[in-house]
Amino acid sequence: MKRILHKLLPALTLLTFLLLWELGVRWANIPAYTLPTPSVIVLSLIDHWPSLALSWWFTIKITLGALFLACLGGVLIASVFSLSPQIERAFFPIAVVLQVTPIVAIAPLMLIYIESTTAALLLCAWIVAFFPILSNTVTGLRATDRNLVELFRLYRASPWQRLVLLRAPAALPYFLTGLKISGGLSLIGAVTAEMVAGSAGRQTGLASRILEASFRTETPKMFAALALLVLTGVIIFLLFNALSRLLLGGWHSSEQSHTVDHNS
């Protein structure tokens, strides 16, 4: 019984919160255009499902696309950095500049320079998502056990063997940490870019739905789109957590709850 309760705890907390929200708004008679109740939001979600679903899919595509490219770019560049300290010194500042540039400022500029709106949004989301993966993977590639490095030297391993059999697996936990961070950031980047710069026609995501609802003062619809965004973020988080558990569960301290102890 206790275990079932333990597993359901997050869900129960959420339900309680929603219940308080619903009752609170009703009791205080807050109008729907200021703060709608969860039930009104759900109704709006169902009502506008066709357009919301399409927008949701677009936002997911941008998010995952940017994330994929961020992984690619991050891992590749991290590998290059780990092979050549000079290149790392030369280019790491550029990477930092990318990280600290506010998307809000450059998104409209991107749209001026880049023809395709989708490409511009992808680029903005990529910029936000790429640095944590790069930074964490660089650390991970460096964090290999020194004795293992010596062992590989002893057996005269080739650089390729060293990368594939030693450095890559050693860097995996760090990479996954970067991935978990970037998952959420990619979503935020995609939404922020679209919100600030806008997008067009059929290529519109949830951010446009939120803006549109806001302009048309359709507050329940705005909340419905927001709810979908939040849901996306949560799913991404859970997904990468599961991935991490899958890949690291057997051996990395970050995923161990206890170690099985055998007697020697």
Next chain:
Amino acid sequence: MALRIVQSIFLLGLLLSAAHAQQAVTFATNWKAQAAHGGFYQAVADGTYKKYGLDVTIRQGGPQVNNRPLLPARRIDFLMTGNLLHSFDNVKNGIPVVVVAAMFQKDPQALMAHPGQGYENFAALKNAPTALIAKDGQFTWWQWLKMVHGFKDETLKPYNYNLGPFLAQPKAIQQGYSVAEPIYIQEQGKFKPVVHLLADHGFSTYSTLIEARTETVKNNPDLVQRFVDASVIGWVNFMYGDRSAANALMMKDNPEISLAEIEASVVLMKQQGIVDSGEAQTMGIGAMNAARIQDFFNQMVKAGLYQAKDVDLSKVATTQFVNKQLGIDLKKSLAPK
């Protein structure tokens, strides 16, 4: 003793009238200060609002600013909106606000193009490869352009109030106010753009509307009347009188605008009959006609933006504060002899 009482009552009366004399009012606009807001700034600058017992603070809008939610939230007292579509949306969503005056008889919303690119004809605009439309237009009158005039979503590109993309692409078209953007385009691009007023092609909405909360109209109609009246007088003075104080105030609020731009804009406003045309000439600036609102709504229903049952038109606007021929005599007195 009796003298004391009389003195006290007199003092009290003075105090009360003093308190009443300057009621603080906040009016939010929908953009940064420009000639299209001139009348309101005039009423502040030349003391008209004060004469009507109002201490008005004008709160600017801007490219990233949306002041509309502030009105139902009671953070402002009056709101300027650009067209009736916002009002229809309000009523549709049960927001308790209502239009009390229409300062522009014509909506200056327009589409602009480079000259000599074949866009001299309005019908050619829909074939432009790039239409630079901002978010506020994208979700409102662009839908009407699509439905009624055949524009396509594929050509729409987000417009972030930067003239660069339009100036760089001769085949592009963009949105703007007919009394503002053409001036800037001429300055920066050194050419005179082709301008197509949406109002000339069926977009018959009033513009620069004053909105108030329904509760204000119900509980404090005197306040609303004073604000509307003072604003109308402000517009008459701005259009026909000495607007130097208003110009100065607008340039202070929005340092990016120049005197030349304001004056050029006023010329265009007069030429295009934006403020003072049609019924405004007989009924005074701010005039509204329920039948015209009904007609515009019907067109929007036909364009698929609304369903007839969505909006109770009686709640959209009230004409109780306008159509009183206010300002007509003043205008005559300001006319050059």
Next chain:
Amino acid sequence: MTLALESPLIELTEVSKHFVSGVRVLSDVSLAVFKKEFVSILGPSGCGKSTILRLAAGLDIVSTGKVQTPALVAKAEGATAFVFQEPTLMPWTSVFNNVWLPLRLQGSGLDQSRARVVAALKSVGLEDFAHAYPAQLSGGMKMRASIARALITEPKILLMDEPFAALDDLSRHRLNDDLLHWQQERSIATLFVTHNIAEAVFLSSRVLVMGARPGRIIHEVTIDEPYPRRPAFRESMRFVDYCRALATALGHATEQPQQTR
């Protein structure tokens, strides 16, 4: 004992080593280890014991002097085995894959190596844990896996850097017994660094005592006890005598003031 006609498998001749910073780690060290010999190096910390091992492994270069070891012979990967103080297993893969690693790095595929890996695991008593992950093993078991990995290439020399320092006495004794068994079976020349006197006496045919700063060999004790050595040896008077002799020598090693340059 030493077979004078055979050449030693590990030979250091007047080796000195100093770091770039100028610190002199080793000064004029000479030693030789022959086939099947078990030689221990005893000494205080910082005396350069580990550096000797690294030089013998080809992981470091001498400043002056000569080193002769299979590690410096081309195409002789696998002739040298090294066991570190930590088990140094790859935590992300199974015990089987860890033991397979040296063969794999030499290009030997899974099918080719399978039998040898299983045999190596069996000889260290880990045949049931082939598919376990290192995190699931105890300290002693991890060390066995590390040794299995070291032995899989059938090395000619075995270099061990205080491998049992982190284990409890019982595990250490068991591993001492097993190590001798494996070493004698395969006739591997072994150079073993420890600071545990009893361990050095039990395992070795010779014990070299080192002084510190700079490191050099100040004393050598020959343990004249035949192999295989039984656990009973630990309780004998001879054992105690050897320990006492080494303790005295060690005491001298730490007493003498040394120069760092």
